[in-house]
Amino acid sequence: MVTLIQRILRGNPTLFFVYVILFVFFVFAASTAPQFRTVYNISNLLRQAVAFGIVGIGQTIVILSGGIDLSVGSLISLAACLTSGIMIGNPTLVFPIVFLVLGIGVLVGLTNGTLVAYLRVPPFIATLAMSAILQGSVLLYTKKPVGGVTRGFMFFANGQLGAIPFAFVFWVILLSFFLFLLRRTGLGLHVYAIGGNQEIARLSGIRVSVAKVAVYVISGFMAALTGLFLASRLGIGDPLMGQGFELESITAVLIGGTSLAGGKGGIEGTIAGVLIIALINNILNLLGVSGFWQWIIKGIVVIVVVAAYKVKE
Amino acid sequence: MLVALFVVAGIVSPIFYRPQNIFNVLQQASALGVVSVGQTLVILSGGIDLSIASIMATSCVFAAALMAGKNSMVIPITLFCLAIGALAGFLNGIITTRRNAPPFIVTLGTALIFQGIRFVYTKGAPFGSIPSWLRFLGRGGIGFVPASVIIFLFLALVMEAILQRSAYGRKIYAVGDNKVAALYSGINVPNIILSVYALSGIFAAFGGLVLAGYLGFGDNWAGKGYELDAIAAVVVGGTSLAGGEGGMGGTVVGVLLITILSNIVLLAGLPYQFQQIVKGLVVAAAVIFYSFVKVSGERR
Structure with a gap:
C-alpha cells in the first residue's frame, strides 16, 4: 500500500494531490451537513457534476492543445433553448432535434477552429467573439424560458438505473471514450504535442491546423451535448442557462492540474476538478450561502487556482 | 472607414444626422471611450482586461449608494470609486505578474469577485x-459638445502624449513588443504590467462614473458587455492584440465606429x-483583417 502511494506520488504528484483534496472536501461535507448524506442529495450532486463534466471534457482537450474555449456558455444556452423550443413535447421530433443541436455544436466548433488555426485569431478572442454572436442569437430567438421537452427525453438527465443516475453512467462512458482517445490514439498524441510546443509538433510532421480544428469541434459538440442535458434536466431551455459555464469549466480543468499553457494534464484530473466544483456548489447551497456570496467565493477560487499553478516562462 | 460609416448611417436612417442623435451618439461613446483608453494600455503591454465591465x-x-444625491459627496466618493478600480486592477496585475x-x-475571476461584492452590498x-x-x-x-466627450478626448490625448513622449510610455511598448528583450534592457517588466492594469482599473471605475452620470441611477449591470466593446474598439483601431503596436488615435476612431455601428x-x-x-463579427473580422495586413507587410 505504501509503495503504491509512493509510486503514484512520483508518477503524478499533482493528480494525487487533487484527489486528496476531493477526499477532504467530501469528508468535510459529510461531517458538517447532515442533509449531505442523503441518497437524494448525492444523486443530485452527481447530476450537477455531469453537466460540468461533459463540457469539462471538451474544455480539457482544448486547453491541452494550448487553446481556450470561452464560447461554451452561450452555446449551451443556445442548444438548450433550441431543444425545448422546437420539441414542445413532441416525441417524434426528439431524434431530429438531437442531431440538429449536436450539428450546430460541431458547426460552431468548426468556425472557432478555423478562426484559430487558419486565420490566426487568438483563441480567447475568437471564442469570446463567438460567444457574443451566440448569446445575441439565442436572445433573438427567445428572451425567456421556451417550449418543453418530452417525458421520455427527461430520462436522459433524470432517469435512474437502479440506484445510480443514468446520466452518471453516460458520463463514465464518455469519459472512458475520451480517455482512450487522448491516451491511445494519434489525435490524442498530437493534442499533447501541439500543446507542448506547436513549432516542434509542426516540424515533426503533425498537421497542427487539422488537429486544432478537431479540438474545437469536440468542444463545441460537448457543449451542445451539455445543452441537451440541461434541457432534459430542467425540462425547459433558458436563454441564460449556460452563463458561467465557460469560467467554471475552465476552473474545473485547472483544479484538475491541466496547465493553461497546454501539453500537460488530462481528463483524469478534470474528473476530480468537476467533482470538487460540484461539491463546493452543493455545500454552499446546503449551508444556505446566498448566490451573491457564491460569486465572490467562486471568483476567489478562480484566482487562487490560476495563482497556484505557476506557469514557467 | 469612419466617413464611409457616416454615409451608411445616413442612408440607413436620416435620423442619424439630427443634432440630437449625434449628441446622443457622442455621449454614449464617451463612457466606452474612457474604458477603452485603459484597455488600449493593457493590450499595448501584451495583456487583456476582461474585468472592466464589472x-x-x-x-x-x-456612486449612487454613497453619494445619495448630495453634491458635497461627489469628490470624496469619486476618489473612493477610483480607489476600488485601482484595487481591482492591482489584483489583476499582481496575480498576472507574480504568478505569471x-x-x-x-x-x-476578478470580474466575478466584484460582481459578487456589489450584489452583496446592495442585496x-x-x-x-x-x-x-x-x-x-x-x-x-x-x-453641441457633451461634457463627457471632452473628458474622453482629453484623457485619450494625455495618454497618447505619455505613450509617445515619456519613458514610461515607451516602456509599455517595449514590454508588449518583447518581454524578454525589455527585461534585458533593464526595464522592470512586472512593475510596468502592474501599473497598466491598475490604470485600466482606474479608467474603468471612472467610465462607470460617467455612465452613472448618464443613467442617473445605480445599475448592477451598468456597462454590461463593455469589455468586449472596448476590445473591439481597440482592435478596430489597429492596436495589435499581441501587444507593442498601435495607439490612442486608433482607439478613438474605433470607439466612434463601434458606437455608430x-x-x-x-x-x-x-x-x-x-x-x-x-x-x-466586427471583433473577429478586425483581428483577421489586421493579421493579414501584417503578414503581407512582412513578406514585402
Whole structure:
C-alpha cells in the first residue's frame, strides 16, 4: 500500500494531490451537513457534476492543445433553448432535434477552429467573439424560458438505473471514450504535442491546423451535448442557462492540474476538478450561502487556482 | 472607414444626422471611450482586461449608494470609486505578474469577485441617486459638445502624449513588443504590467462614473458587455492584440465606429440583440483583417 502511494506520488504528484483534496472536501461535507448524506442529495450532486463534466471534457482537450474555449456558455444556452423550443413535447421530433443541436455544436466548433488555426485569431478572442454572436442569437430567438421537452427525453438527465443516475453512467462512458482517445490514439498524441510546443509538433510532421480544428469541434459538440442535458434536466431551455459555464469549466480543468499553457494534464484530473466544483456548489447551497456570496467565493477560487499553478516562462 | 460609416448611417436612417442623435451618439461613446483608453494600455503591454465591465458597474452602484444625491459627496466618493478600480486592477496585475498567470482568466475571476461584492452590498437592489454634478458629467454639454466627450478626448490625448513622449510610455511598448528583450534592457517588466492594469482599473471605475452620470441611477449591470466593446474598439483601431503596436488615435476612431455601428443597428429598427452579434463579427473580422495586413507587410 505504501509503495503504491509512493509510486503514484512520483508518477503524478499533482493528480494525487487533487484527489486528496476531493477526499477532504467530501469528508468535510459529510461531517458538517447532515442533509449531505442523503441518497437524494448525492444523486443530485452527481447530476450537477455531469453537466460540468461533459463540457469539462471538451474544455480539457482544448486547453491541452494550448487553446481556450470561452464560447461554451452561450452555446449551451443556445442548444438548450433550441431543444425545448422546437420539441414542445413532441416525441417524434426528439431524434431530429438531437442531431440538429449536436450539428450546430460541431458547426460552431468548426468556425472557432478555423478562426484559430487558419486565420490566426487568438483563441480567447475568437471564442469570446463567438460567444457574443451566440448569446445575441439565442436572445433573438427567445428572451425567456421556451417550449418543453418530452417525458421520455427527461430520462436522459433524470432517469435512474437502479440506484445510480443514468446520466452518471453516460458520463463514465464518455469519459472512458475520451480517455482512450487522448491516451491511445494519434489525435490524442498530437493534442499533447501541439500543446507542448506547436513549432516542434509542426516540424515533426503533425498537421497542427487539422488537429486544432478537431479540438474545437469536440468542444463545441460537448457543449451542445451539455445543452441537451440541461434541457432534459430542467425540462425547459433558458436563454441564460449556460452563463458561467465557460469560467467554471475552465476552473474545473485547472483544479484538475491541466496547465493553461497546454501539453500537460488530462481528463483524469478534470474528473476530480468537476467533482470538487460540484461539491463546493452543493455545500454552499446546503449551508444556505446566498448566490451573491457564491460569486465572490467562486471568483476567489478562480484566482487562487490560476495563482497556484505557476506557469514557467 | 469612419466617413464611409457616416454615409451608411445616413442612408440607413436620416435620423442619424439630427443634432440630437449625434449628441446622443457622442455621449454614449464617451463612457466606452474612457474604458477603452485603459484597455488600449493593457493590450499595448501584451495583456487583456476582461474585468472592466464589472468594475464599471461596481463603481456606478457605489456612486449612487454613497453619494445619495448630495453634491458635497461627489469628490470624496469619486476618489473612493477610483480607489476600488485601482484595487481591482492591482489584483489583476499582481496575480498576472507574480504568478505569471494568463490575464484573461485572472481578470474574469476578478470580474466575478466584484460582481459578487456589489450584489452583496446592495442585496441585489441598487439604491441611492446620482447628484447633479455627476449628472452634468454624463448628460450635460457645452453647446453641441457633451461634457463627457471632452473628458474622453482629453484623457485619450494625455495618454497618447505619455505613450509617445515619456519613458514610461515607451516602456509599455517595449514590454508588449518583447518581454524578454525589455527585461534585458533593464526595464522592470512586472512593475510596468502592474501599473497598466491598475490604470485600466482606474479608467474603468471612472467610465462607470460617467455612465452613472448618464443613467442617473445605480445599475448592477451598468456597462454590461463593455469589455468586449472596448476590445473591439481597440482592435478596430489597429492596436495589435499581441501587444507593442498601435495607439490612442486608433482607439478613438474605433470607439466612434463601434458606437455608430450600435446606433445604426437601432436606427435600422433591428432588435438590440443584433448589436451583440454585430460586435462579435466586427471583433473577429478586425483581428483577421489586421493579421493579414501584417503578414503581407512582412513578406514585402
